[in-house]
Amino acid sequence: MGAVSNRASESIQPTASIRVLRHRARLLKVMRDFFDHEGFFEVETPILSIDTVVDAWLEPFVADWIPLGCNWRTDGSARYLQTSPEFAMKRLMAAGAGAIYQLGKVFRNGESGQRHNPEFTMLEWYRQGDDLQALMSTTEQLVQRVISATTALPGFTPTADSSALYDRVMDPRGFEQVTYREAFIRRLGTEVLSCSMDEIWGIASTNQLVPPPGLDLDDRDGWLNFLLAELIEPELGRGRPTFLVDYPASQAALARLSHDGLTAHRFELYLDGIELCNGYDELTDATTLRDRIREQTRIREAVGLRPLPQQSRLLTVMEKGLPPCSGNALGVDRLIMLALGLKTISEVIPFPFEIA
Template identity: 30%
Template sequence: MFALPRARCAMAAMRKLPRLAFPSCHRCVANGKSKEIEGRERFSVLGPMASYPLFRVSCSLDDFRKKWDYLKKGERVPETELSVAGRIINKRSAGSKLYFYDIRSGETMLQVMSSLNMYDGGDMTPEAKVAAFKGLHKKLRTGDVIGIRGIPARTDVGELSIFPKEITLLSPCLWNVPREWYEIKDPEVKYRKRYLDLIVSSTSRQVFYTRSKIISLIRSFMEDEGFMEVETSILSGQAGGAVATPFHTHSNSQDQDLTLRISPELYLKELVVGGFDRVYELGKVFRNEGLDRKHNFEFTSIEAYMAYQDYTDWMNKTEQLLQKISLAVHDSTKVKIDDKEIDFKAPFRRIDVVDELTKTLGPLPNLNDEANIPSLLQICKDKSIPVSEPITLPRIIDTLIGHYIEPQCIQPTFIMNHPVAMSPLSKEHGNTGKSERFELFVNGVELVNAYTEQNDPVKQEQSFTIQGKQRESGDSEIPPTDATFVNALEYGLPPTTGWGMGVDRLVMMMTNQSSIRDVVLFPVLKNTE
């Protein structure tokens, strides 16, 4: 009779709580005491209760709710004793002989209705039993992890509950924890104390459940398509496979400088040379570049390579994969990103880079001839489009694409057939000066990059030579020529197409998060000292 409906209890409790911002530092002072001191005092007051005992559960909260959901109002199952555990999310009382707790494990909540009549005092005298019962509930508080031994029941007002015979404090929370309806607003607290963010924010927990689901869906798709997952080296003597600045380290035992990989591309193509026709790697890559809402020093990507196909096959598979993920996560191909509705239903729009730039700017000089850099720079100057240093042909074209084409790509759009000068690892489409390459943009953000691989070792070496000159001219992001990879091509790389996708960005889109830090459990942060 004392169990109020959950929503009513929560709202009543909320009205009693002071509207205070959660402190963003460990030593925030309240009532003249730092919270660090309060935590120590609580630990000493708990005494033997804070023994951190082992507690084996016989039933998860989720299974409990499923199994005993049939119980009617006021019904109990006294012959069945169960052990469950969870973190206290809410505590309330109805006098000194009846206490209510909401505990959570995972995303499942369960009410604990603890009455003096049900309490197992063992050989205690009635007076001692009352004292023990009151002492227990006086010390338990929100945030504590508790174990309950009791019986399944439904209260008189219809709330499925466990009626405890015994409650054991498994791990006390020595700090004040924000209530579930508070969100941690301070990003420093949110990212540095991700465990606290996960305790209080169902939104954050759901993001990472979804991330795990998306990664499983990707792996399932790749397996269904006949790909083998492999692991290549994260540390190597030379970074390659992308235009980016690597992190450097040093092996003391080998007295050798090493880099963290910026891409596993070259290793994966060597595996195709070795006879693995369909391979992929899903893992971390590292780039020593700036941080913003779309970039992190380390990020998760997937790269995949398949023989005897070209880039058009990857377009089809990309559409299939993203539609599958969208349906699995949202039960729809339509996803809300920012304030827009994005539809991942195939087919996606396709834009030819050279044709679109020509349509917008008029006739253009040869986009693969470095002699045309001055005229292309003049176009940018006339249109008030800044080009960052160092000035190279690929950088100028990329700037024009970013200014004129990428903003069009709100709905999923393949930007394809880039000038060969922009894609040194890709194959030319006939003699058109265009590469067999595409990038997928969604909501103006690059998500996928793919191309038909250059498998002619002579042409690949020539492309590396051109890149080397660009590196010498000051573009430090361009990696040195990889002679080992060229040598591998000389053994014969079958017709192959490669594909890469940013997993973090995909999770951002599927969960409608504006910052990559919100989809990475422990993002890189500046030192506070």
């Protein structure tokens, strides 16, 4: 009985110390101050919506909306906890918002681990007229501001990891940009974008990689993501922070394609092998969005995942016109974890999923 009581007692204690939570609060203010100074304004969009970002591999939490006095078996309808505020924020951009940011909670079903929590904090922003280079510049300045501010936190004692990270982030050469193609060539000596499936399987075999359960042999993007996660990502951002750019066109998500249609105007930023954010030169064409939603739905259905809505309010808005803009979604918990020299996001959030 005593052992059970002890475990119960431990489960109610926060996993982040009060000192770290004070640091976190100050760094959140630094982020808001940065965007306020840059001319953005903060918005709040629905966490629960009839819309959801349609991505084959992002699984939303689904809630039932049941009007009072109605029968849940026949009168309910699905609402989704948002995996990202992307759709709603783009609706604001279409309404003329110009430059906006949002700092708040998002939810992704099934994602749990040292660097994942099903409920986490995301910083997402959009600015009309920015291209991908401008977006990367803003991202670099933001990360540098947060890392620099960390050193001035009252009571913060730098660790060897946080000090080394500071030196890399503040390197006068700035963040490096590496294309998806170049990253594979550097690590493997292979240009994977033109590889056959036999060659991709051969790379995995040569590196003694065991594919995860459910990875279909013909799922090219699934295999490329697998190789990227296992062989490429752990080395990214070990010298200077690294923007990985020019993703395959098949992995464009809601980014525009390059003129030759082979790559996407998309980047991810890595620090010490950890992905921090995902940025796009945003797709503005409604017909292409409709096609991509259909394709993501097809992929989900092929592997037995729950179908998601194919019509959305964003699609309706884009048919009327979305101005050229760029946007980025950054994982706040991961950035704070790295800034403070910690190893897991449970050290920077009070009550992770297991004890929420």
